[in-house]
Amino acid sequence: MTLSQLPVGQSGIIRAVNGQGALRLRFLDMGLIPKTKVTVQKKAPLGDPMEIQVRGYQLTLRLSDADHISVEQEAASQ
Amino acid sequence: MILALIGNQNCGKTTLFNSLTGANQHVGNFPGVTVEQKIGEIRGVKNCSVADLPGIYSLRPYTGEEIVTRDFLLDQKPDGIINIVDATNIERNLYLTLQLLELRIPTVLALNMMDEVRANGGTIDVQAMSEKLGVPVVPISAVKNEGVSELVQKAVAAVKENIRPAVLDFCTDGPVHRCIHAVSHLIEDHAHALNAPPRFCATKLIEGDQPMTEKLGLSQNEKELLEHSVLEMEKDAGLDRNAALADMRYSFIEKIVAQTVIKCHESKERRRSVNLDRILTGKYTAIPIFFAAMLLIFWLTFNVIGNALSSLLSLGIDALTGLVDQALTAYGINPVIHSLVIDGIFAGVGSVLSFLPIIVTLFFFLSILEDTGYMARIAFIMDKLLRHIGLSGRSIVPMLIGFGCSVPAILATRTLASDRDRKMTILLTPFMSCSAKIPIYAVFCAAFFPKYQALVMISLYIAGILLAILIALLLKNTAFRGSPIPFVMELPNYRMPSPRNVLLLLWDKARDFLRRAFTVIFVATIIIWFLQTFDIRFNPVTDNSRSLLALLGQGLAPLFRPVGFNDWRVATALVSGFTAKEAVVSTLGVLLNTNTASLATALSGLFTPLSAVSFLLFTLLYTPCVAAVATIKNELKSAGGTFGLVLMQCAIAWIIAFLVYRVGLMLI
Helix, strand or coil: CEHHHCCCCCEEEEEEECCCHHHHHHHHHCCCCCCCEEEEEEECCCCCCEEEEECCEEEEECHHHHCCEEEEECCCCC | CEEEEEECCCCCHHHHHHHHHCCCEEEECCCCCCCCEEEEECCCCCCCEEEECCCCCCCCCCCHHHHHHHHHHHHHCCCEEEEEEEHHHHHHHHHHHHHHHCCCCCEEEEEECHHHHHHCCCEECHHHHHHHHCCCEEECECCCCECHHHHHHHHHHHHHCCCCCCCCCCCCCCHHHHHHHHHHHHHHHHHHHHCCCHHHHHHHHHCCCHHHHHHHCCCHHHHHHHHHHHHHHHHHHCCCHHHHHHHHHHHHHHHHHHHHEECCCCCHHHHHHHHHHHHHCCCCCHHHHHHHHHHHHHHHHHHHHHHHHHHHHHHHHHHHHHHHHHHHHHHCCCHHHHHHHHHHHHHHHHHHHCCHHHHHHHHHHHHHHHHHCHHHHHHHHHHHHHHCCCCCHHHHHHHHHHCCCHHHHHHHHHHCCCHHHHHHHHHHHHHCCCHHHHHHHHHHHHHHCHHHHHHHHHHHHHHHHHHHHHHHHHHHCCCCCCCCCCCEEECCCCCCCCHHHHHHHHHHHHHHHHHHHHHHHHHHHHHHHHHHHECCCCCECCCHHHCHHHHHHHHHHHHHCCCCCCCHHHHHHHHHCCCCCCHHHHHHHHHCCCCHHHHHHHHHHHCCHHHHHHHHHHHHHCCCCHHHHHHHHHHHCCHHHHHHHHHHHHHHHHHHHHHHHHHHHHHC
C-alpha cells in the first residue's frame, strides 16, 4: 500500500520511495528512505495533508505526494 | 575571519545568531548572492563575524535557500562553519552535518537544546561523538545562552589552528563505498584545480548534480567512466543513486547515534505539543481557532494597539508641526516655503511614520506565530485551500493582513519559504481591499446606496478576492508555471518565543522600512505637494482648479469617459489617492468645495449609481498607494517588475470598471 493509504495511528515500514525530481530528493533528505519506520499521526482538518512521525520528528506532506511512497503496514501491535 | 552559521530549519539558528552577535547585525552584501544574509560581529571576539545562512536540510541545488548556502560555502569560502544541530532531533539534523563535513572547512558542531534532552532523561556522549565525527562538538542551549562562549572559543581555535574535519568513510565497505572512492579518484585533479574537496565533488557527481558537473569540466571519457561506476553501484546496492547515498548517510548516522546517544523518553515538550495540536490542528477546532486568532491579531493591530500608538505618534507630529508653523509665521517667511515645510515635508514625514506603529505591532504578533511553531500549523491546516491557486498554506497570512494594510502584508511575505510563493503572494496582496479604502466606500455607499451599504461593501471585498483567485490561476499557468517547492515540511514542537528574538526582529523591521521606504514615500509626497501648489507658470495657486495637479486631472479625465466618470475633479482625486487612499475623499471634498456632510449631495451631481459602482471598483483595483509600491519594489528587488505591476493593476481596474459600466448601461 502507499503511505497515503496507511490509516491514522498505524505504522509502516517504507518499501520504496518513488516520485521524481525535487520532491523525491526532499523525501530522501528528510529521512524517508527504504526500511524506515513511519507512523501516521493525523490528517489535516480538510482531510489533506497528513502528519507523520519519522525518525523521532513530525513531518507533514500532501496525500498526492505520499502516494509515491510505498509502505508495508506493521501488524497492529496492540 | 568569517564563520558561516548553518543548520536545519527550526533548530534555534536565529536564537544562536542573536546570542552570538547581540544587536550588532547588518545585512551582508556578497557578490552573486541575491538573497540577503545577515552578518554580525561576534561579541567579545575581535575581527570575527558570523553569517546567518538560510535554514536548509541538504546541500542540493534545488531550493533558493539551498543554492544560497551552497554558493556561499563554495564561492565565498568562509573560514569556518558553526553547524547548529537540534539535539532533540539528532538523526535528521546530522544528515546535513555529514554533507558539510565533506567540504573539509574547519567546523564545530553545536548541539543545541541539550537542556531539553537532559531534562527528559537523555544523554549524549559528546566526547565519543566528536571522535566519531572528527570535529569538535559543543553542547549548548541557545535560549539559555549556555555553552555559547565555549562554542565561540572552539570555533575560533578550529579556524586559527586550521583543524579540518577528519576524512571519514561514512560508507562502510560496500557498493556505495567503492563507487565514491572510484569517482573521487577519477576526478581528483579536476577538484584540486577548483580548490574543492574531491570527496564532496564525488558525492555531488554521483547524485547527478548538474552545476557541479559543469564546474569540474569533465571530459567525455570521464563522464562515461563516472556513469559506469554509478550504474554498477545502483545494480549492486539495489537502490538508485540518490536513495543509495541517502541510505549510506542515514545508516552511518544510525550507527553513531546508537553508540553515543541515549535518547530521551517522550519529552515534556513533545507531549505538550501533542496536547496543543489536539485543539489547534483538531478536525473541528483548527479552522475556527485560526480565524479567531487572525481576527484577534487584526483587531489588536489595527484598532487597539496600532491605533493607540498611531494617535500618540500623530499627537507628537501635530504638536511639532504646530510649533514649527507658529515659528515660521512669526518669522514671516515666504508663504511658499512655509507651505513646503508644513504641507510638504512635515506631511511627507508624517505619512511615512504613520505606518510604523502598524508594522511594529503586526510583526510582534507574526514573530510570535512563527517562533512558537504555530505558523507551520497554519500551513498544515490551510494547505488544501491554497493549493488550488498554486500557493501553499502560509500565504494566507500575508493575504489576510492585506485587508488591513498592504505595506505590512507585503513585508510579511518574508515568512514564506520559497521565492516563487513570495513573489506570487506579493502580486496578489494588493487585491485584498485595504482599510484605507473604507472611507471611500463609505462616502459613496452613503450617497448612492443608503439602503444597501453593507451589501455593497461586502461585494467589493468579494470582488477583490475573486479577482485575486482569477489572477492566481492565470499566474499559476503562465509566469509561475513549473513545480512549486515540494510541500514536505517539519512540524516543530511548540516553543516559547524568545523575547530577544522578537525585539530584534521588530527593531530590524522598523529600521528596514524607514530606511528603504522613506525616500520614495517622501519624494512622492513632495511631488504631489508641488503639483497642488503651483500652476503651469509656477506661480502659487489660489484656486485649486488651476493647479498643475488639476491640469493633470484634466488631461487624464478623458481616459475615464468610457468607464462613466469623465470629470477632471474625479481624475485629480484618483491621482492624489496615490499618496494615500484616504486622500481620494478629502481631495474630492476640496475640489467640490464641500465639507464631509454635504459631500454626498455634491457627488450625486457627478455620478449616477452605475458610474458610482464603476468608480468603486476602479478604486478597489487601481494602483496601490505609494507606500505599498515602495515596499513592493524593495521586496521584488525590481523597479521594472514593480512598474509592470502598477500598470497591470490600473489596466485591470479600468477593464473591470469598463465592463461593469457598459454591461450595466445595456441592462438598465
